[in-house]
Amino acid sequence: MDITFMLEILPQFLSVLPITLLIIVVSTICGFLLSVLVVAIRIKKVRLLNPIMGMYISFTRSTPILLQLFLIYYGLPVVLALMGIHINDMNPTTASIITLIIYNGAYMSEVVRPAYLAVERGQHEAADSLGFSPFKKLYRIIIPQVAPIALPGLGNAIIYLIHDTSLIFAIGVVDIMGLANIIISSNYGMNQIEIYLLIAIIYWIVSMLSEQMIKYLERRKQRLPYNGSTKEVA
Amino acid sequence: MFQLDVLIEDFFSILKVVPQTLLLAVIILILSLFMGGCLALIQRKKIPILFTIITVVQSFLRGTPNVVLLYLGYYSLPFIVQYIVSLMGIDFNPHQLDPVITVIVVFSISFSVFQSETIRGSLHSVERGQIEAAQSLGYGFFHTLWKVIIPQALVEALPDIMNSFLVIIKALSLAYLISVVDIFGQAKLLGAYNFSYIEAFVAAAFVYWILCSIFTLFINKFELRLRKGY
Numbered sequence: 001m002d003i004t005f006m007l008e009i010l011p012q013f014l015s016v017l018p019i020t021l022l023i024i025v026v027s028t029i030c031g032f033l034l035s036v037l038v039v040a041i042r043i044k045k046v047r048l049l050n051p052i053m054g055m056y057i058s059f060t061r062s063t064p065i066l067l068q069l070f071l072i073y074y075g076l077p078v079v080l081a082l083m084g085i086h087i088n089d090m091n092p093t094t095a096s097i098i099t100l101i102i103y104n105g106a107y108m109s110e111v112v113r114p115a116y117l118a119v120e121r122g123q124h125e126a127a128d129s130l131g132f133s134p135f136k137k138l139y140r141i142i143i144p145q146v147a148p149i150a151l152p153g154l155g156n157a158i159i160y161l162i163h164d165t166s167l168i169f170a171i172g173v174v175d176i177m178g179l180a181n182i183i184i185s186s187n188y189g190m191n192q193i194e195i196y197l198l199i200a201i202i203y204w205i206v207s208m209l210s211e212q213m214i215k216y217l218e219r220r221k222q223r224l225p226y227n228g229s230t231k232e233v234a
Numbered sequence: 235m236f237q238l239d240v241l242i243e244d245f246f247s248i249l250k251v252v253p254q255t256l257l258l259a260v261i262i263l264i265l266s267l268f269m270g271g272c273l274a275l276i277q278r279k280k281i282p283i284l285f286t287i288i289t290v291v292q293s294f295l296r297g298t299p300n301v302v303l304l305y306l307g308y309y310s311l312p313f314i315v316q317y318i319v320s321l322m323g324i325d326f327n328p329h330q331l332d333p334v335i336t337v338i339v340v341f342s343i344s345f346s347v348f349q350s351e352t353i354r355g356s357l358h359s360v361e362r363g364q365i366e367a368a369q370s371l372g373y374g375f376f377h378t379l380w381k382v383i384i385p386q387a388l389v390e391a392l393p394d395i396m397n398s399f400l401v402i403i404k405a406l407s408l409a410y411l412i413s414v415v416d417i418f419g420q421a422k423l424l425g426a427y428n429f430s431y432i433e434a435f436v437a438a439a440f441v442y443w444i445l446c447s448i449f450t451l452f453i454n455k456f457e458l459r460l461r462k463g464y
Contacts, residue, residue, distance in 0.1 A: 062400070062446030063439045064407035067418055071439060074431045078236065159296075166299035170411075177301065192309040200298040200306060207297035 006194045009183060013176055013202060019093070020165050020175045020206075027097055028158055031104025038109040039116060053109075060106035065099070065164050072099045073171045096168035104161055111153035115146045148218070155214035162207055176202060240430050244437035248420050252441065255416040258338070258409075259402045265342035266402075267395065270349025274357060277350070295347045300340075301408055307340035308333065308412045333412045341405060348398060356391035357383065396453045400446055417441055 041049045073095040077087045127137040169177035180195050312328035319326040368378040410419030421438035425431035
C-alpha cells in the first residue's frame with residue numbers, strides 16, 4: 001500500500017469529477033422530467049402510448065445498464081440514419097447521458113406512479129368540488145402529498161444513478177474510471193489496488209453527501225405539513 | 235445494415251451461456267444470503283465491536299459501485315489469498331486465481347449488504363410471541379432460529395430474494411471486464427467476431443428480457459399463492 005501515491009493522483013481524479021457530476025445532475029433532472037411524462041401517459045391511459053410505455057419500462061428494467069449503454073452507443077446512429085439524420089461520430093458522453101436519462105425515466109416512473117396512486121381518490125374529488133383548476137389541484141393538493149411518499153425512492157434512484165455512472169467508461173468516456181485505466185496503462189500496470197481504492201473512497205464520499213442532501217430534503221418536507229397549506233387555500 | 239440472420243444466429247449462441255450465467259447467479263445468491271443472514275443476526279444482537287465494523291463496511295459497500303469493487307477485488311484478492319495460504323505453509327501463485335472466483339467473492343460480499351436489509355425486514359415480521367412461545371417450550375437459540383424463525387421469515391422474504399436474483403443476473407454483465415463470459419460477455423465476443431455489434435447486443439437484450447419476464451411471471455404467481463396462504 002502506497003498512501004503517498006494515492007495522494008499524488010488525487011488531484012487528477014478531482015479534476016475529472018466535474019464530468020461525472022455533470023452527467024449525474026443532467027440525467028437526474030431530465031430523467032425525472034421524463035418519468036413524470038411517462039407517469040402522466042400511464043395514468044391518463046393515453047391510447048397507443050400506454051402499452052409502449054409498459055414495454056419501455058419492462059425493457060429498461062430487465063436489461064443491464066451496460067448493455068443499454070452499448071445499444072445506444074452503437075445503435076442510435078443506425079436508427080437515426082434510417083430517419084435520415086446522419087451522425088458519423090457518436091460522442092460517448094452524449095450517448096451515456098441519453099442512456100442514463102432513458103434508464104432513469106423508467107426507474108423513477110416506477111417510484112412516482114405508486115406515490116401518485118397512493119393519494120386518495122377523495123382528495124381529487126374534494127379539490128374538484130371546491131372548484132380547483134386542474135393545474136391548481138395538482139400544484140396545491142396532489143404534489144404536496146406525493147412528494148413525501150416519493151422522496152425516499154427518488155433518493156435511492158439517485159444513489160443507483162451515481163453507481164451507474166461508473167460504467168460509462170466502458171464506451172470510452174474519460175471520467176474517474178476512464179482516467180484510472182489511463183493511469184494504470186501509463187504506470188505499466190502498477191498500483192492498481194491503490195487507484196481503485198481511491199476511486200472507491202471518492203464514490204463513497206459522493207454517495208454519502210447525496211444521501212445526506214436527500215435526508216435534509218425529506219426532513220424539510222416533513223416540517224411542511226400539507227394540511228396547513230390546503231387550509232390556507234380553502 | 236441490420237442483418238436479421240446474424241441476430242438469430244447470435245441469439246442461439248448467447249442462449250448457450252445462459253445456464254452458466256444462471257449457475258453463477260445462484261451461487262452468488264446463496265452465498266450472499268448466508269452472509270447477509272450473519273450480518274442481520276449481528277445487527278439484531280448488537281454484538282459490540284462487530285456491530286460498529288459492520289456499520290462502516292455496510293456504508294462503504296453501499297456507497298461504492300460494483301465495478302469499482304470488482305476491479306478492487308480483481309487486483310487485490312489474489313494477494314490476499316496468497317497471504318492466507320502462505321500462513322498455512324502452502325505455495326500459491328497469485329496469478330493462478332480464476333477470475334470466476336473473484337466475481338463470486340466480490341458479488342457475494344457486495345450483495346450480502348442488500349440481503350441483510352431484506353432479511354432484517356423479514357425477521358421483524360416474525361411476531362415476538364412466536365419466539366417467546368418457542369423459548370417457553372425450551373427451544374435453544376439455534377433450534378428456535380431453524381424451526382420457528384427461518385420458516386416464517388423466509389416466506390416473507392422470498393419475493394425480495396427473487397428480485398435480488400434478477401439484480402444479480404444483471405450485475406453479472408460486469409464480469410466481462412475481468413474476462414468472465416456471461417450473457418453480455420458472449421454478446422461482446424460475438425460482436426467482435428463478425429463485426430456486427432448491434433445485432434449481438436440486440437440479441438443479448440432479448441435474452442435478458444425473456445429471462446427476466448419469465449422470472450417476474452414466476453415471482454408474481456408465487457407471491458399470489460403466498461398471500462392466499464394467510
